[in-house]
Amino acid sequence: MTQRAWRTVLEHIERDLIEGRLGPGDRLPSERDLSADLGVGRSSVREALRVLEVMGLIRTATGSGPQAGAIVIATPSGGMQALLRLQVAAQGFPLADVVQTRLVLESAVAQALAADGERDLSAAHRILDAMDVPHLTAPEFLALDAQLHLALAEASGNSVIAATMAGLRSAIESYVLEGSARIDDWSAMAERLRAEHRQLVTAIDAGDAASADALVRTHITGYYTAAGLVPDARTVLTD
Template sequence: MSHDDEQPARAWRLVLETIEADLLQGRLGPGDRLPSERELASSLGVGRSSVREALRVLEVLGLIRTGSGSGPTSGAIITATPRGALSSVLRLQVAARAFPFDDVVEARLMLESAVVERLAADPDRELDDVWDLLRAMDAPDLSREEFLALDQQMHGALAEATGNAVVAATMAGLRTSVEAYVLDGAARIPDWEGAAAGLRREHRAILDAVEAGDGAGARQLVRDHIAGYWARVGMSPSR
């Protein structure tokens, strides 16, 4: 590769590193607008094509949103909800086999076990959203896909209930990263109605243990619930 070939790659990375530094040092934050492509190119001494490439990467990662034209919605704006970035990175890493499936499942077991244990110990926990989702899962005419979407939301709501944004974002990323495996596994279950009834019972048992303040019980139940699903569909992690 020639020196000239390396320059564009270095240039767009320079743009990324500059924006990253501004975020880390508080010069930029959610809702702030980035300088225009022309201003970034001029201040950093790079071509506008390099700026556009860096902005495309940031948008794919969910860190910015861009609008065309002029006015308050134009240009690139730092998003207020960077959780999508983490979900995207984890999903892509799993798809590229950079993170083994077993590691993702084990990470979810560890994290979600800690979530229910913490909620069980918190007398001020608010679980109304979780119970609402469980009741929604009782609808008799749900398809597998609809049921599993509600299931995903329910587990996400548990993480949200901790009040810890990093835990909630990580949980969302872990669940999103194995979504295709979950759907594929569900399609292999011959008695879906029976399986769904079992999942409902397990969900309620977990919530009942949390509400009773039984952290150890909730922890074991959630581990059995997650590991049991993968065993049922023939995709048990190797450890």
């Protein structure tokens, strides 16, 4: 299964949701039909549906009958909808620009969330739990990773930041997936990322803005550096 194959399915369904061809209560085509229509394997269709379910956009059920299959339960809203089309253009953005933008935006998100006594991190916690599922492949894990960062941006309530993060999602996923192939022990890296995500969300939950800021910066720069995508991502802001 290639990254491009399941991304094709994901973006096809997202586009139908945004443009109104699909809405809450509608049933998605079957795995077989999506596979044939889009020219991808059924494993790629299942991966895309899995990500959409974690995003809270669809519900899937096995078996037969009116409740079986994948049903739309929500549509993309806020920032995700506003600039989702940036995903295509974002594929060509220079890596250093993506890292720098992430540091600026996600630092602001972490601090704003920590300072907000009415923050709702339920979506972030749901994705954290999904990332704990055993035997996730690198593409599966990193798709959830990107969605976690987007969920935090959306929880901040800043629609411009959320929209920008949504538009950058494909670029982020493509770069981090490229880096995963350079990591000798992916299992160890995945455990490290899980721990860093938990520490970040814990700091936000505790209202510790300084720690949340430091943790998100270390998390982002640490991965790009460990994956050999840049010599030392910590220098990006000062280059």
